[in-house]
Amino acid sequence: MTAPTNVYPLPGTLFPLADSLSSGLLLHRGGKVLYANKAMSRLSGFTPAELIEKDFWAVYPASVGNTIRERGQARLEGEHAVGRYETLLLTKSGDERWVELVVSHEEIQGKRTIVCNFIDVTERKRAEAAQKQAQQLLTQIIDADPVPTLVINARHTVTHWNRACEQVIGLKASELIGTCNQWSAFYPEKRPIMADLIVSGQIEDMLRLYGGKKLRRSPTIEGAYEAEDFFPTMGEKGRWLYFTAAPLRNALGEVIGAIETLQDISERKSAETELLRMHADLEAKVARRTEQLQRAKASLEEDIARREQAEEELLRRYAELTELNVRLQDTRQQLVQSEKMASIGQLAAGVAHEINNPIGYVNSNIRSLKGYVAQLLGVVSCYEEGEAALPPEHRARIEVAKKAADFDYLRDDIHQLLGESEEGTNRVRQIVQDLRDFSRAETTQDWQAADLHHGLDSTLNIASNEIKYRADVVREYGALPLVECLPSQLNQVFMNLFVNAAQAMPDGRRGTITVRTGRDGEMVWIEVADDGQGIPPDVLDKVFDPFFTTKPIGKGTGLGLSLSYGIVKKHRGNISASSTPGAGTRFRITLPVHQEASAGAQE
Structure with missing residues (x-):
């Protein structure tokens, strides 16, 4: 291969070899590319x-050009300089690419010449950046998880120990991350925890160590195991963990x-122990009742005259036992429902918090983008004003490009698109804020002067998915003062x-829900009326009873109106219902504007 005349002459046999290299090769002397x-x-x-034809230093971005120049000058002067490092290369298109630069110097025709090998590592750098970003995201997700969570790598080194884990176990992440001391959080002596056995694949050891701890395969996660155990060294009295x-x-x-992942089940275990004790007491009571029945039978055989009295005693005690069982079942159902509602509230607050951050970024970016688009269109307008000075062939090409892109439509439509996008993100942010306000637990027992219209609107916003496919909402708000209350309740x-x-609302017919408010002296009232199926008169007076519901099985617990009744009474107010079958139902709430000083004691 013969070198071009404007290429620094190398031995002819080296050109084919140099051009066959997969890495970039460049020779320069004092910045002059040879x-x-x-x-x-x-x-x-x-x-x-x-x-x-270019200056050698021009192939680097300005941010690294001076450093490269200093190293190259030092190398030409015979000084020691770094010979292998990663840097940025500026391409003809203006893009920057990461390269690994290997630099040496050779004597060519008696002159010191710099030999540069460029290896493209852009994809590797992007992959490293993506991996780092994914690792950071995983760390944030795990750390924000309310479930105590720890992660170890293939070398059994702790890589994650979230805040929830710190709270339950009592050891800081800084004490464990980067070490293999995860055992110290659970046991007084060194031994593998379940995560260690998963990494090592020691299933037999898992059966040996956890076989009596309700060990089982996870029904939902492939390769996962579950168990529960008591750890006496945790806390003051030890803890049960699942x-x-x-x-x-x-x-x-x-x-x-x-x-x-860990779950503190100490309270559940205590409840199970207490339930077993109660069960034993109940069995003892049943045994005593049985003994009494046997004595009663003997008495009946001895004296027929006492039969009616013994039968009455038996029926009375049987009724007591039946009532006790019913109350126990009702209490259990109410506890389960309360736990479910609390969990749903926590989950809703967590999801709202996680959504709020990225929506904030999107909303901010859209506002910035609107400004950028306005500036860009201003620049385009300046170019259009100068089109008349262009040669006809240039103007013709510009006109063809505009028509192909439907430029006038794009110019008008882009503002509408950005406006709709901003409106959409604002809508999402409002829904998230309403959800957070609704699900936020009362942190104090202080009563607040609240805007009931704001509470009604935010609650309607949250419930919109349940309502919008079934009914239209009509608001007929009167003038209300701020009302002293517990807003979230x-x-x-x-x-x-x-x-x-x-x-x-009956299936197949869209109804109307009307929300009215008003003031009557020192009292305010709120009405929620619908034009649905209505409630039969014979059950209307039972709607506020616990566990009473007219909904199909699985559609309601019967606790909603009972809890609502209790909340309104706590506010020294009143709630009533009126209904006409086939025409709809109306609920009316009346509340005092101000609470007496003793209201807090009612809680």
């Missing part, structure tokens, strides 16, 4: 001839670590009434 091979041309986007460990795999399916009452009204 030679560039084909790989360097592909990497930079410049032809070899263009590279030879834990699940699952393998973490790479793209090849190889185990690269394990994740373990009243929002729960409003939610129950709105959902009940929506569910009262």
